[in-house]
Amino acid sequence: MGEETRDIILSNIRRDILVDTLAKGSRFDGRAFDQYRPVKVRKGVLDTAEGSALAEVGQTRVLAAVKFDVVKPFSDRPTEGVFVTNAELLPLASPTFEPGPPDENCIELARVVDRTIRSTECVNVKEFYLEPEKVLGLYVDLYVLNHSGNYTDASTLAATAALMNAKIPKYEDGKLIRGEYSGPLNLRGGLPVTCHMIKVGNYWLVDPSRDEELVAETVLSIGNTDTHVCTLQKGKGSLSKDELLSNIDIAFKRGNDLRYILQKD
Amino acid sequence: MSSSISDVQLIVDGKRLDGRTENELRPIRMEVGVIPEADGSAFIEWGGNKIICGVYGPRECVPKHDASPYHAVVKCRYMMSPFASLDEHSKSGPSRRSVELSKVIREVFENLIKTEAFPNTQIDIFIDVLQAEGGTRTASITVAALALANAGIPMKDMVSSVAVGKGGNVLLVDLGKAEDNFGQSDMPLAISNRDKSIMLLQMDGLLTKEEIVQILEMATGACDVLHEKQSAALLKFYEEGEQDDLNL
Numbered sequence: 001m002g003e004e005t006r007d008i009i010l011s012n013i014r015r016d017i018l019v020d021t022l023a024k025g026s027r028f029d030g031r032a033f034d035q036y037r038p039v040k041v042r043k044g045v046l047d048t049a050e051g052s053a054l055a056e057v058g059q060t061r062v063l064a065a066v067k068f069d070v071v072k073p074f075s076d077r078p079t080e081g082v083f084v085t086n087a088e089l090l091p092l093a094s095p096t097f098e099p100g101p102p103d104e105n106c107i108e109l110a111r112v113v114d115r116t117i118r119s120t121e122c123v124n125v126k127e128f129y130l131e132p133e134k135v136l137g138l139y140v141d142l143y144v145l146n147h148s149g150n151y152t153d154a155s156t157l158a159a160t161a162a163l164m165n166a167k168i169p170k171y172e173d174g175k176l177i178r179g180e181y182s183g184p185l186n187l188r189g190g191l192p193v194t195c196h197m198i199k200v201g202n203y204w205l206v207d208p209s210r211d212e213e214l215v216a217e218t219v220l221s222i223g224n225t226d227t228h229v230c231t232l233q234k235g236k237g238s239l240s241k242d243e244l245l246s247n248i249d250i251a252f253k254r255g256n257d258l259r260y261i262l263q264k265d
Numbered sequence: 266m267s268s269s270i271s272d273v274q275l276i277v278d279g280k281r282l283d284g285r286t287e288n289e290l291r292p293i294r295m296e297v298g299v300i301p302e303a304d305g306s307a308f309i310e311w312g313g314n315k316i317i318c319g320v321y322g323p324r325e326c327v328p329k330h331d332a333s334p335y336h337a338v339v340k341c342r343y344m345m346s347p348f349a350s351l352d353e354h355s356k357s358g359p360s361r362r363s364v365e366l367s368k369v370i371r372e373v374f375e376n377l378i379k380t381e382a383f384p385n386t387q388i389d390i391f392i393d394v395l396q397a398e399g400g401t402r403t404a405s406i407t408v409a410a411l412a413l414a415n416a417g418i419p420m421k422d423m424v425s426s427v428a429v430g431k432g433g434n435v436l437l438v439d440l441g442k443a444e445d446n447f448g449q450s451d452m453p454l455a456i457s458n459r460d461k462s463i464m465l466l467q468m469d470g471l472l473t474k475e476e477i478v479q480i481l482e483m484a485t486g487a488c489d490v491l492h493e494k495q496s497a498a499l500l501k502f503y504e505e506g507e508q509d510d511l512n513l
């Protein structure tokens with residue numbers, strides 16, 4: 001039996017069992033449909049990065065690190081700093097991640113987290129101007145350390161927490177003085193988070209586990225602040241307008257829970 | 266999104282920079298059957314966008330381990346040419362952006378193509394942006410739907426696609442390049458023709474839920490207009506046959 005044949009048969013069985021369970025009103029792990037696994041955020045877990053955080057959503061763990069560098073600005077925005085997000089689905093984090101150049105899932109993750117943060121303008125890149133041809137570049141690196149489902153939300157949480165934790169290095173004589181800081185990176189406005197959800201059968205599940213993700217028919221991420229939607233990204237599948245609008249309501253509610261955790265920890 | 270929203274005035278005297286109203290699409294021209302060697306093909310000129318799409322398949326799946334005994338594998342390659350913008354010659358080859366767009370475009374058509382009818386095969390959708398002026402992913406989906414229909418690949422529904430968004434505090438249909446770069450939000454959508462399902466959904470910038478409700482209606486109206494244009498282009502091809510030359 002080919003690998004895919006086996007995967008399909010297994011996932012069909014898994015899907016049928018999951019839909020039966022959902023029809024009885026609960027998930028494999030007993031959660032409500034709109035309930036997250038336990039979420040924990042720890043800020044400042046690294047000494048070498050200017051900001052860092054480890055986010056855990058259930059057993060899914062993502063490390064985010066913030067580094068600053070002096071870079072050349074983009075020619076069409078000569079007085080603005082540069083904000084870059086990169087993600088790594090480390091091969092050690094899941095049997096399904098492979099070494100090699102970033103695949104489409106990895107690139108999508110980095111770009112969704114990037115847009116979620118960028119859209120809110122919580123990082124004011126206009127404060128990153130240093131002198132002509134020199135601005136601060138802010139790099140957010142996301143390392144997925146264990147993937148038990150929903151690395152999207154864990155990544156956004158880690159990225160936002162690392163930014164909350166970040167300090168700006170001192171700048172003297174055209175160079176950054178590493179280990180000395182001119183002050184904290186001040187974030188503006190509501191904190192950005194994402195709320196990742198999937199559809200299985202007729203049910204929408206928030207914060208899908210790995211087992212649930214494997215049988216998802218539709219995949220949707222909704223980035224939000226306390227007042228606005230700041231990213232939408234549909235992966236596989238399709239949905240109706242009504243489904244989108246009711247999912248936006250759920251994303252705001254769960255987003256507020258996540259923001260509470262970000263501020264508390 | 267841009268952090269220089271205030272730098273560029275997008276609405277002047279109630280009109281957009283190119284004179285359009287909020288709900289107005291840019292001029293659009295579609296041609297079907299523009300690549301004689303392909304199984305299906307189409308070209309779209311949408312404002313300043315010029316995009317060509319060729320479809321091959323169902324054909325043998327390469328590499329073989331990609332094949333599925335249950336359905337055809339859909340593959341999509343969206344590429345921006347290095348000469349597609351007024352700026353400098355850009356790097357050719359896949360970028361992070363084009364990898365993401367290839368993925369979300371493929372995910373539109375995986376919903377629509379009756380892949381289960383062609384096990385062990387692949388269907389290739391090749392999209393090349395020859396000239397870009399904002400909204401290339403949505404124009405690509407609109408033209409790829411034509412190329413797939415032209416290839417005779419069975420689909421459950423047709424799809425049309427448009428980017429809606431907000432610029433100068435006004436909700437807008439079919440964002441142009443400046444509106445894309447300097448607007449407050451951008452929401453590319455693809456909507457299937459018959460059941461009005463959302464097939465592509467992305468958004469960045471800031472929108473309230475109330476704005477999203479309104480903008481979905483605007484997008485649906487625009488997709489209805491696009492669908493009529495798509496049908497007319499297909500009808501023209503099957504009435505008049507292949508054009509003698511490629512009219513870029």
